[in-house]
Amino acid sequence: MSANVRRGVVLVIDDDRDLLEVDRLALEAAGYEVHTATTGREGLALARSLRPDVIVLDIMMETLTEGFDVASALMDDPATRRIPVVMVSAYAQAVRVPDKFRVGQKKPGVGAGPLDGRLALATAYYEKPVSPGRLVQIVDRILTR
Amino acid sequence: MPGRVLVIDDEASIRLACEKVLRAAGYEVEVAADGAEGLERLRPGVFDVALVDLKMPGVDGMEVLRRAREVDPDLVTIVITGYPSYESVVEAVKAGAYDYIPKPFSPDELRTVVGRGYEKHDLERQARLLREERARNLATIAEERGRLLTVINSMADGVMVTDREGRLVLYNPASARWLAPDPLGRPLGEVCGWGELEGLVREVTTTGGLRSLSTDLASDKGAPTFMVTVAPVLAEAEAAQAAAGPGPGGPRPAEAAAGPGGTGPEARRAGREVLGAVLVLRDVTELRRQERERANFMAMVCHEIRVPLSAIAGYLELMLQGVVGQEAWPGLLERCRARAEGLVALIQDMLDLSRMETLVRQVERVAVREVVEESVAMLGPQAERAGVTVRVEAPDAETVVSADRFELGRVVTNLLSNAIKFNRPRGSATVSWRREGDYLVIRVEDTGIGIEPRHLPRLGEEFYRVREEATAGIPGSGLGLSIVRNIARSYHGDLRITSEPGVGTAVEVRLACCPGL
Incomplete structure (x- = not known):
């Protein structure tokens, strides 16, 4: 697949530079235009200015749940609320997922298990490690839907 | 302890002879020239044996014997007599004398008689101690019940005891918080504010199982968490055997009461009667x-x-x-x-x-300079790669402390490693140390990127890392400072960080490891 076919713009927000690099290399090779941010603040600013097609968002950055704050701010902003967000987290303990990201779930939200992959309408949640190939698949599926 | 002998005789030559012979035999000897002086010298428990001349002017030997018995009942008295008539010896024995020695006597005779007296005294003393100990034991047994109650009442854990019907028969002050006033003799369910307990007690008393049950009190956030263990109170095995014999209406052995939950196999085997339940309530918040x-x-x-x-x-x-x-x-x-x-x-x-957390600290005399030099040498290559100059400055250079060498080295290495990692090219890192009373203060200063004030309170937290543009490429576990902090705390010390972003950071660790002078 040629890298100069522009298939869409992906913003990856993660505080680990190597994970950002892996995601960038994989998505670029799949033909996406990739932008990266290492903090929630930077990510939010980029999301507003770039209006990416998909956002890949790490949950645990400076705080345990910084990703949720970012997602929340994205959903509250009319300019970004429709952008699909793929949440990924490497935090092992059950993270309580805020109610606003839950859809049709009766059970208390936790980071893994039944919520995996379908956290909210346009949002997916995955536990790391998400392999580069898998991430490309997830983004592909969201954008062809 | 050598034997102690008191010689009471009005004849100086006898006193001298006794003193010489007995001293040579290893005794401590005191002498008195007449009965009055002898009685003056007598004090309870001081002497093992007293040699008493029967015939003395003033207070005579018989009187000394009688009075000595009152002053020191354990004292063994031996009379010295120049005319060993049957009557005088009998009278002396009646007055409490243990033996007699007729004048004149040879050193051998004296040693033999006193030696025998000393042995008797020793035996009697031991017998008396045994008697006293037995008396004490009896008193102990008499007090045991009271003591047991005192112990139970002093326990930090709450203790409640119920009979087989679940009525409260004993509780200690620590459990009073769960109970209504005057709860004794009333059913637990009626007097206890912790509802689940009644059911637990019923289960334990009816099944007679030896297992105990635990339950966390689901309490409000912030309120203490309690755990209760309920165990059956079982009769002593012998009593249970008697109770298990024939006899309608007699106490019910546990095996007869096997409920659906099953009796504990141990209880069934022992056939011990369930008398009630004992509940121990423990605060497990911490x-x-x-x-x-x-x-x-x-x-x-x-x-x-x-x-x-x-x-x-x-x-x-x-x-x-x-x-x-x-x-x-x-x-x-x-x-x-x-x-x-x-x-x-x-x-x-x-x-x-x-x-x-697990190892016992190995405290030894450690020269701080050695530890610092080891760390500096170890981190040399890293400093060189980073282009950072490492300096060592020490006002109290030859400081020797009592500490675990490994821990001290870890403190210096971790701090210095940070000072190199978070530095700038051509920057410097300076290690110094000084004494402040009983404290060793290790200071590591750098010319690095500094730390924003908002991060300072969280530094030392496990896995906390400053995540910013400037720190992004710097490797680290986020445990280095918390290790230092833990070591400092274990030496009753602390970790102090001052920093100015863009200028540098100074970390001081205080360890109470200098033995007081």
């Missing part, structure tokens, strides 16, 4: 808090391992699947190596933390 802390720590550890592993696995997949061309591989492999090294360092740090 325990639970520690458990949560540990679980959080484990979750953080998993996160810290998973992230670099994800990065390594990601790079490898990109290479193996040909997503990136081979010309880019060296860079990616270098990143893999760096992350793997980071993992190794993380494991090392975690081992250090666990070592501090």
